[in-house]
Amino acid sequence: MEAVLANLREWFQDRKQRLDLWDETQTARQDNPLYILGGLVWLSWMIVIVSGIVLMLWYIPTTTGAYRSIEHITYDIPFGWVVRGLHKYGGDMLITCITLRIYRMYFAGEYKKPGELTWMILFASLVLAMISGVTGYTLEWNQRAFWAAKVILTVPTYYDDIPLIGNLGLGHAIAYIFLGGPALGQGTLTRFYSIHFGISIVLAIVAETFFYRTRRRRLNVSAFAIVLVLVFLAFVSFINLPDLGQWANNNRTPLPVLSDWYFLALYQVVKYMPPLWAGVAPALLIGYGMLVPFLDRTKETLPTRRPFFFVVGLLAVIYWIGFSALIMLNIAVISRDPPYIWGITVVVLFAAFLWELAYRRRQARRGAASAPAPAGASRPAPRPAAS
């Protein structure tokens, strides 16, 4: 028991030493724009925090006041539009950068030793950023926000239907706690406001402690890039400030109703699946993401040398884009599509599995040819030790 704990502690200490969250010094390749993503995550996060605190000076967190106060900020208050634009597009940029960085780390194999902890923190931060996103756009109290919040908070009630465990009332309790009452109303808005603010502020304090204790650089990006990002965000806010949409109306769900862009693919999946699965599937996805460093145990980092995990990642990208496109164009026939999607998924994953087997056999044969050792013939050839 103690030995296990000691091992775990050692593992954690080692990975903590080599955390590479924002400065990208462990993998620095400054010639490649994909390797300033860490800095951009930090930069956009700070833009969002600062602009958010400025917005709080005028925002009114009530069901009757929220919508009007955001209108007021956008159209009446001098420079209100740029603060709101920086907050909105800064948040979008944060999620974009985290997502791109997750894909980069996945396809470049950077989640492998010693990057496991970095990967897990990054993946958890994507989940937290999405929670911040949904709690944040509910604060606008428009139609999109209202129905997104109602749908998301109804999902936990299906946890009471999980077979074998039985109804513990846990799902309804979770829903109630986030709703702040039996229905979506003022209680929900207040609690979402608190969560939206709380996530970023608590994590910012944790991150500052990390910087203080490790003397890492916060922003390993040139001043030019920082100015470029700020000007770009302000420019986008100027030419295309997001429309507020319609005031939330609790007696009418608009048709069509869309969520924010990073939830669109998930939204389409929810249309295809029974609700309990749709509640469990995202948890499985998050579980896969968190555990993938321990599932993919080879030391290979090149995608073609770990075919199965490469194909899983590729499928994730294609589905994410494909489902988002389906829901935006509204061309899916939900009574017809699911069997095809299941079929494609199973065939592709099986093909990937075969590819993996074939690759390993070829490696084993090559290993046997170069070093005739009968014991090593059945397992992959010894690989050059990375890291």
Add this chain to the structure above:
Amino acid sequence: MKLDRRGVLKALTAIPVVGALIAVLSPFFRFLKPNDKPWGIFTITPDLPQGGAQVVGKVSQLAKPWDSFYFTYVQRFVQYTPEGQEASNVPGVAIRLPKKVRFVNSEGYVGFDGETDIVLFSRICPHLGCIYNYVSDWHEVSAGYGGFRPPGFEQHALMACPCHFSIYDPEYPDNPGNVISGPAPRGARYFRFEIHGDDIVVTGAEVGAIAQCAPGGAASPREA
């Protein structure tokens, strides 16, 4: 993994300590959910909302088959407010069917005693809580709600949800309001109602579906 006497004893002492800690702290969860009684945070049977009898419309508004109207039934939930409860809307739809049916669903909820050709459904989608629409022309359902094309005997007015495209058939045989397409796990929820002369009186609503809409922010000047 090494399991010696010291480890076992430590683990054994830890159990009551952790248990006591949880026991001491658990009442504080009521900060988040104050209408629960102490020690009852995960109540399996929730406090039932009360509605009472409310007249929601007239039979004469439903003269022809497939005539319909929307209405709102107000229920009061036990809630930690100065009044001790909070009012919430349950939007509903009343429909005249072409033939008389027994208004009982497969969950066994009885909406009306005896046979009726007037049926009242809660418009809160049993899937994830959006408000579904009564669509008098099924072609509109095919065009706007995920491309579902009903088979011949269901080519009449349907109920369809804008969020995830669950489609309900108000005169589904033996289970009016059953889901015929989409992800919903069950049919539309019922109102229990009586007919007194020309009045349609709702006396209750099928329980389920949290997050009925609070009437608070309903005043929406930009309503489309």
